Amino acid sequence: MASELLPAIEALEKKLSALEMQANGIRSAINVLCETGGLTERYPNVGAPGHQAREVSLSRIGSDTFYGKKQSTAIRQYLELRKAAGGHGPATPREIFDALKAGGMQFEAKSDEVALVGLRALLRKNTATFHKLPNGTYGLLSWYPDARRPRPPLGEGMIGKADSTDPDTHNNADDADDNEIDHAYVA
Numbered sequence: 254m255a256s257e258l259l260p261a262i263e264a265l266e267k268k269l270s271a272l273e274m275q276a277n278g279i280r281s282a283i284n285v286l287c288e289t290g291g292l293t294e295r296y297p298n299v300g301a302p303g304h305q306a307r308e309v310s311l312s313r314i315g316s317d318t319f320y321g322k323k324q325s326t327a328i329r330q331y332l333e334l335r336k337a338a339g340g341h342g343p344a345t346p347r348e349i350f351d352a353l354k355a356g357g358m359q360f361e362a363k364s365d366e367v368a369l370v371g372l373r374a375l376l377r378k379n380t381a382t383f384h385k386l387p388n389g390t391y392g393l394l395s396w397y398p399d400a401r402r403p404r405p406p407l408g409e410g411m412i413g414k415a416d417s418t419d420p421d422t423h424n425n426a427d428d429a430d431d432n433e434i435d436h437a438y439v440a
Contacts, residue, residue, distance in 0.1 A: 271345070278351045285355065289316075320357030324372065325379055327353050332393050343390035346373045 280296035287294050314334070319327035331352050336342035344352075350369050354360070360368035376383050376391045384394040394400065 271347075274345075275347065275351075278348065282351075282355055285314075285316075314352055314356040316355070316357050318356035319353050320359070322358070324353070324358065324375060325382065327356070327358055328372075328376070329382060329393060331356070332391070336393075336396070342396055343386055343388075343392035345390050346376060349376075349391070 284294040284296055314331075319330070322330070328349055331349060332342060332344060335344060346369060350365070350372050353372075354365075360371070362368035362371060376385070380394070382394060383391050384397050384400055385391055
């Protein structure tokens with residue numbers, strides 16, 4: 254009976270951990286406000302060893318750190334900052350979003366949830382820069398040189414004529430256009 258409950262317990266612990274990380278992000282934001290107002294930090298242990306926080310204290314991010322930057326550039330800079338500040342490289346999309354927002358990033362979306370969806374899409378599609386780990390966090394691809402790189406979609410990175418012996422290429426005379434780039438993978 255106990256072994257049947259383990260998956261549910263683990264799922265709840267994972268959810269609890271995510272909520273604690275989100276709470277620590279809010280604590281860090283409060284610390285930033287306190288620091289800006291010349292007040293003493295209310296949560297001095299955020300990010301301390303033994304504390305549940307795993308993210309970089311947002312007090313290291315100024316209110317204009319990411320202002321006016323392209324989203325991809327800001328994400329890369331935030332991840333590099335995390336790695337340099339304490340070895341916490343990869344981050345969840347929510348952690349990245351919260352940090353960018355605290356750093357002055359202006360999201361052109363109707364709500365934070367819509368902006369978060371867009372950020373997740375950017376992370377998923379920009380595989381030349383970002384890499385999704387099995388636990389759902391994202392890091393920089395350069396941190397994982399041995400990670401399996403996704404194959405480019407058919408048509409990207411392709412020049413010349415298709416090789417009819419390669420089953421992964423497409424060569425249909427009806428689709429061919431002399432001015433169009435056909436599918437032959439360039440290494």
